[in-house]
Amino acid sequence: MEFLNTIGGYALGLLGAGLAALLAGIGSAKGTGIAGEAGAGLVSEDPSKFGKAMILQVIPGTQGLYGFVIWFIAFNKLVPGMSVTEGLQILSACLPIALGGLLSGIAQGKVAAASVNILAKKPDDWSKGMILCITVEFYAILALLASFMMLGRITIGA
Amino acid sequence: MAIVKMKRLRLMLVRSQKEELLRELTRLGCVQVSEMEEELQEQESQGLVRRESSELTALKTRHAALERALELLRRYAPEKKPLLSAKPELESRVLLETEGLEDALKLAAALDEREDRIRRITAEESRQRSLIESLTPWTELDLPLETEGTERAAVVLGSLSNRIPLEQVENALETAAEEAELFLVSMDRSQRYVLLLAAREQLTAAQECLRGFGFSAASLSGCTGTARDGIAAAEKSLEELAAEKGTLAGEIAAEAPRREELQLAADRLATRIGMAEAEEKLYGTGSSVVLEGWVPAEKEDELARLLEGFTCAWETEEPAEDEYPQVPVKLKNNKFSNALNMVTNMYSLPAYGTVDPNPIMAPFFILFYGLMMADMGYGLIMIAAALVAMKKIKPRGGTLAFCQLLLYAGVSTFVMGALTGSLFGNAPEVIAGMFGSEWKGLPALFSPVKDSTLVLYGAMALGVIHLNVGMIVSFLEKKRAGNVMDGVFEEGPLWVMLLGGVLLALDLLGVLKAQALHYTGLALLIVGGVMLLYGAGRHAKGFGKVTAWFGDILSYSRIMALMLAGGVVAQVFNTIAAMPSENGVTVFSGIIFLLIFLVGHALNFGLNLLGCFVHDLRLQCLEFFGKFYQDGGKPFRPLEIHSKYAVAKEE
Numbered sequence: 080m081e082f083l084n085t086i087g088g089y090a091l092g093l094l095g096a097g098l099a100a101l102l103a104g105i106g107s108a109k110g111t112g113i114a115g116e117a118g119a120g121l122v123s124e125d126p127s128k129f130g131k132a133m134i135l136q137v138i139p140g141t142q143g144l145y146g147f148v149i150w151f152i153a154f155n156k157l158v159p160g161m162s163v164t165e166g167l168q169i170l171s172a173c174l175p176i177a178l179g180g181l182l183s184g185i186a187q188g189k190v191a192a193a194s195v196n197i198l199a200k201k202p203d204d205w206s207k208g209m210i211l212c213i214t215v216e217f218y219a220i221l222a223l224l225a226s227f228m229m230l231g232r233i234t235i236g237a
Numbered sequence: 238m239a240i241v242k243m244k245r246l247r248l249m250l251v252r253s254q255k256e257e258l259l260r261e262l263t264r265l266g267c268v269q270v271s272e273m274e275e276e277l278q279e280q281e282s283q284g285l286v287r288r289e290s291s292e293l294t295a296l297k298t299r300h301a302a303l304e305r306a307l308e309l310l311r312r313y314a315p316e317k318k319p320l321l322s323a324k325p326e327l328e329s330r331v332l333l334e335t336e337g338l339e340d341a342l343k344l345a346a347a348l349d350e351r352e353d354r355i356r357r358i359t360a361e362e363s364r365q366r367s368l369i370e371s372l373t374p375w376t377e378l379d380l381p382l383e384t385e386g387t388e389r390a391a392v393v394l395g396s397l398s399n400r401i402p403l404e405q406v407e408n409a410l411e412t413a414a415e416e417a418e419l420f421l422v423s424m425d426r427s428q429r430y431v432l433l434l435a436a437r438e439q440l441t442a443a444q445e446c447l448r449g450f451g452f453s454a455a456s457l458s459g460c461t462g463t464a465r466d467g468i469a470a471a472e473k474s475l476e477e478l479a480a481e482k483g484t485l486a487g488e489i490a491a492e493a494p495r496r497e498e499l500q501l502a503a504d505r506l507a508t509r510i511g512m513a514e515a516e517e518k519l520y521g522t523g524s525s526v527v528l529e530g531w532v533p534a535e536k537e538d539e540l541a542r543l544l545e546g547f548t549c550a551w552e553t554e555e556p557a558e559d560e561y562p563q564v565p566v567k568l569k570n571n572k573f574s575n576a577l578n579m580v581t582n583m584y585s586l587p588a589y590g591t592v593d594p595n596p597i598m599a600p601f602f603i604l605f606y607g608l609m610m611a612d613m614g615y616g617l618i619m620i621a622a623a624l625v626a627m628k629k630i631k632p633r634g635g636t637l638a639f640c641q642l643l644l645y646a647g648v649s650t651f652v653m654g655a656l657t658g659s660l661f662g663n664a665p666e667v668i669a670g671m672f673g674s675e676w677k678g679l680p681a682l683f684s685p686v687k688d689s690t691l692v693l694y695g696a697m698a699l700g701v702i703h704l705n706v707g708m709i710v711s712f713l714e715k716k717r718a719g720n721v722m723d724g725v726f727e728e729g730p731l732w733v734m735l736l737g738g739v740l741l742a743l744d745l746l747g748v749l750k751a752q753a754l755h756y757t758g759l760a761l762l763i764v765g766g767v768m769l770l771y772g773a774g775r776h777a778k779g780f781g782k783v784t785a786w787f788g789d790i791l792s793y794s795r796i797m798a799l800m801l802a803g804g805v806v807a808q809v810f811n812t813i814a815a816m817p818s819e820n821g822v823t824v825f826s827g828i829i830f831l832l833i834f835l836v837g838h839a840l841n842f843g844l845n846l847l848g849c850f851v852h853d854l855r856l857q858c859l860e861f862f863g864k865f866y867q868d869g870g871k872p873f874r875p876l877e878i879h880s881k882y883a884v885a886k887e888e
Contacts, residue, residue, distance in 0.1 A: 141844055148809045213851040217795065220802045220848075227805055228689065 080163070088166030089159050095170030095177075096153035099226065102177040103146020106184025110139025114191035121199050131198055131205055135191045138212045142184035145223040149176045152230050165235050172229035179222025187215040239593045241567040242534040243873070245560075248527070248544075248551040255289075255519075255526050259512045259876070261543055264329050266877035267536040269565055270515040273529050286520045286527070291513035296506060299342055303503040306345035307496070309352055313486050314493035321629035329885040332504055332878050341502030344495060351485045358482045365471045365478070371457065372471070374423045374430040375464035382460045382467070391440045393433040398451040399424055406450050413446035414439040430455070500882035507879040515876050531565050531873070556589075564589040566870030574599040576641035584858045586870035592710055594866055598857055599645075601703050605856060607649025608696070609799040609849040611685070612807065614661035615842050616651025619643055633884065656682045657800075661838055662807025671818040671830070685801045686808075693797045700793030700860070701735075704786070707864030708732070714865065726772030730765045731786060737761025789860045795852050803845045810837030 083091070118132035153169050194208025246268060250258055262268045310316075375382065375394065386392040397406065403421060410417055417435035424430065431452075435443040444452070460467050520527045532540055537553060544551055556564050566586045568578060570593070577595040580602065587593055610616070623644035626632065632640055654660065658681025666678030685692050708728045715724035741758030743749045769783065814833035817826035862868075878885045 144806070144840070148806055151809055151813065209847065210851050210854070213848055214855075216848060217798075217852065220798055223805070224798055224801055227801075231686075 083163045083167075086163075088161040088163045089157060091163065091166030092153065092157045092161060092169040095166075095173035096150045096157065098170075098177040099146045099153060099173040099180075100143075100150035101146075103149075103180025103184065104143040106181035107140050107143030107146075108184075110142065110184035110186075110188025110191065111136055113185070113188035114139055114195065117192035117195040121195050124199070128198055128202070131202075132195060135194050135198065135205075135208065135212065138191050138209070138216070139184050139187040141216065142180035142187070142219045145219055146176050146180045149173055149223065149226045149230070152227065156230065156233065156235055158235050161235055165233070168233045169230070172226055172233060175222040175225040175229070176219075179225075180219055183215055183219040183222070187212055187219075190215055239569060240587060240589060240591070240870075241569045241873075243531045243556065243564050243567070243589070244534050244537060244553040245556055246528070246530045246532045246540075246551065246553050248529075248549055250526050250528065250547060250549040252521060252524050252526055254547050254549070255516070255521075258528075258547055258549070259515060260333050262515075262876045263508060263512055263878060264333060265536075265539060265543055267875050268530050268532050268540065269873055269875045270518050270528060270530040271563075271565075272518055273520055273527070286522055289516050289519040289521050289526060291516040293510065293513040293517060296510050296513055299338075300503060300506040300510060302345045302349065303341060303499055303506060306348045307499050307503060309348050309489055310493055310496050310499070314490035314496075316493075316496065319629075321626060323629065323631040325883045326886045327501075327880075327883045329878055331501075332508055332880055332883070332885055335505060335509070337498065338502050338505065341499050344492060344499065348489055348492060351489050355482055355485050358478050358485075362475060362478050362482075365475050368460075369468050369471045369475075371455075372460065372464040372467045374425065374428070375455075375457075376423070376468065378422050378432065378464060380432075381462050382457050382464060383462075386434075386437070389437060391433075391435055391437050393435070393440070393444070393454055394422075394430075394457065395433060395447075395452050395454040396428045396430050397447070399427060399429045401450050403429065406447070409450070410443060410446055414443035417443035419447075504878075504880035504882055507881065511876060511879050533567060533873075558590070561589045562869075563871075565873035567873035568593050568595060570595050572641070573645070576638050576645055577602060578638045579635060579642060580854060580857060582635070582872075583854070584862065585868035586872055588867045588869045591867045592714060592865065594862065597706060597710060598861065601706075601861070602853055602857055603645045603649045605699070605796055605853045606646040606849055607651075607653040608699075608796050609852065610646070610650040610803060610845055611653040611657050611800050612659045612661065612803065613651050613654035614659075614664070614838070615845065616647045616649070616654050618842065619647030619650060619846075623647060657684055657804070658682075659804055659807070661834075662804060662811050664807075664811050664834070667811040667815045671815050671822050673821075685797065685804050689797065689801060692800065693794055696793045696796035697790050699796065700790045700856075703793070703856070703861055704789055704864060705732075705735075707861045711865035726768060730769035730772060731783070732765075733761050733768060734765030734783070737763075737765060789863070792860055793856065795856070799845070799849055799852055803841060803849075806841045807838065810834065810841065813837070 114136040118136045121132050122129050150173075153173055156169060190212045191208075194205070194212060197208040198205040262270075372382075374396070378394075380392070382394070384392050397403075403419070407419055410419060414435060416439050417433065420432040420434065422430045422432055433443060433447065433452075444454075518529075532553065534555075566589050568581065568586070570578065574595040577599045580598070581587070581593075581595055607616075623640045627637075627640045627644075630636065630640075658679035660679060663678055666676060669676040669678075683691060708731065712724040712728045715721065715727075737758045737760070739758075740754050740761065744751060744754040744758065810833060814830045814837065817829045822830075
């Protein structure tokens with residue numbers, strides 16, 4: 080505890096907020112990266128499919144957005160000189176979207192990349208690939224909500 | 238509002254009228270020609286009855302040629318058309334004619350021939366370009382490239398890796414072959430281009446030595462004259478090729494005015510292909526043909542009127558129950574439930590003789606969608622988009638269903654947005670705040686952010702209603718089929734237990750404190766359990782149903798989750814957009830607000846539009862359909878006009 084006291088609640092809170100944006104951002108970056116590579120391969124064969132390939136690519140981009148939303152809310156709650164307990168509360172509340180965003184972003188990226196195959200081979204059914212991607216999205220939404228509601232409960236300086 | 242009743246059609250016709258009958262049936266568009274039953278195929282008369290043949294393959298090849306020609310026109314002379322426009326309407330007679338086909342095919346062949354030449358020119362261009370590339374290092378050399386040396390001295394052109402200093406190479410060469418010398422011609426990032434001059438008898442030794450340094454002879458076979466001359470010649474021929482290509486492209490583009498002719502021909506051929514496919518399902522003798530198929534019962538009169546003009550014998554009969562798996566399924570719905578066709582088609586059509594889910598599903602689908610999206614602004618955008626699309630494209634079939642769905646979901650989204658007081662999230666409040674107002678925003682009946690627990694319970698309660706409706710449908714279906722007891726022991730136990738659970742909960746939660754309630758509730762739970770066990774014994778299935786039921790109900794929490802998530806993301810964008818305007822609104826901060834607001838809401842809107850649809854779909858197709866739906870119907874595909882570029886006028 081003494082060790083944590085030397086760090087201070089403010090730093091812990093910043094760490095939490097930072098992790099939310101950082102890890103979820105990494106998840107989205109990797110996810111859109113994987114999907115983008117697959118999409119670029121398809122577009123090199125058939126440039127007319129660029130629009131649809133791009134839609135598939137941006138689907139795993141939402142985790143980063145959710146992470147940013149939580150970063151924003153957490154950041155607005157931070158006050159210099161807050162207690163270690165409060166800092167740890169913020170940190171805990173940020174963890175769901177940080178880890179949920181990281182892992183679901185990568186997983187969704189893989190589904191999106193596989194859906195690019197549908198777009199290549201059965202262009203009429205590409206919307207089904209989109210539906211498969213959105214299934215993964217739900218868990219990022221749940222992580223976002225968990226973080227959001229936890230942050231809603233925390234009152235600083237009470 | 239239901240699955241259309243079908244009748245099996247059997248028809249025998251004189252051969253001379255075959256073509257005309259197929260054409261007329263196509264125009265009518267309500268008869269599906271099906272494969273003959275096996276018994277008919279295996280009759281003793283097999284020697285007499287033969288399967289009809291058609292020129293299907295030839296038609297398909299021609300159709301592909303026309304489509305290719307249209308694709309060429311699209312590439313070389315893009316059509317200038319407004320983004321949303323309706324397809325032209327044509328009389329169905331026009332689409333069924335065959336004249337002008339030859340001209341269109343000739344045009345397609347001419348376009349294809351030009352495209353072929355363009356392709357050959359492109360290949361030649363890249364050959365010339367690579368020639369220029371291989372000659373470029375030698376431009377400094379005034380020697381004709383074909384020079385091989387004199388009687389005593391040999392000349393070899395080649396390249397060396399430039400990682401090794403030239404001096405080192407020269408020294409090594411001197412020791413290996415005294416009468417040899419290297420001349421540097423040019424160098425680039427990775428290579429030195431050199432000329433090796435050596436006495437004939439020492440050439441092999443010199444080359445051997447240089448190979449150790451990565452020397453490889455340049456492959457310029459066939460090049461005569463100096464490199465500079467070669468490049469000039471290649472550039473000249475490139476110019477000529479480009480000009481020729483331009484002329485050819487211009488010639489293709491010049492045929493753009495005949496695009497409609499090609500489109501009409503393509504549509505006519507597509508229709509002919511449909512007819513030919515039907516023709517291959519017919520059987521015939523020397524002078525007659527037999528057709529078997531399906532016709533909607535309500536269209537039988539129309540068919541009868543049409544067949545009066547033909548020399549034929551025909552009959553229709555209702556399919557027997559054991560034939561149901563073969564009967565094609567067509568859904569007939571009113572304007573409201575038609576919108577859900579898209580959802581049912583995406584899943585799988587109901588089996589013939591079961592329930593059409595669209596009318597039951599429609600109110601729930603639209604309500605759930607509105608709840609998940611719940612924003613007046615987004616709702617208005619959806620309504621506007623749907624109305625504009627309907628007016629401009631004049632859609633039919635699947636596209637029309639999509640537009641209708643968008644419209645109804647938009648209305649529902651708007652209503653739910655009004656109830657939760659959200660217009661682009663909390664935009665009114667934030668904008669008022671930017672101008673220093675303390676206004677607390679639009680009034681709301683309930684807010685997903687503040688009353689999230691209430692919304693969660695509400696979502697699950699809706700789930701209970703939804704699932705029960707599905708179970709009632711299932712029960713009624715079983716009753717109709719004469720298996721009431723199946724229903725009593727499959728749906729019954731869950732209802733008894735649900736009632737027991739509610740009574741018990743009323744007592745336990747202290748809403749209605751009464752011993753009687755407590756014990757009745759418990760008793761009902763036990764009775765339900767026993768019924769369930771008995772039912773499980775009857776069909777050796779179903780005890781997992783109770784747990785599955787609770788899982789299903791929990792799944793409806795996604796309604797609350799999506800409602801909340803959309804609202805939260807919208808609010809955060811509003812707040813971020815308003816941040817530069819914290820100390821009063823300036824022109825600059827106003828522009829920033831608009832930018833972030835537009836981009837943020839576009840993103841959130843797009844994501845939610847799709848997300849809400851997918852999750853609504855899941856609730857319907859997995860949780861709801863799981864309670865009663867029997868899928869596996871084969872879609873009704875009548876012989877009709879297949880047109881891509883025009884629509885047949887309805888008669």
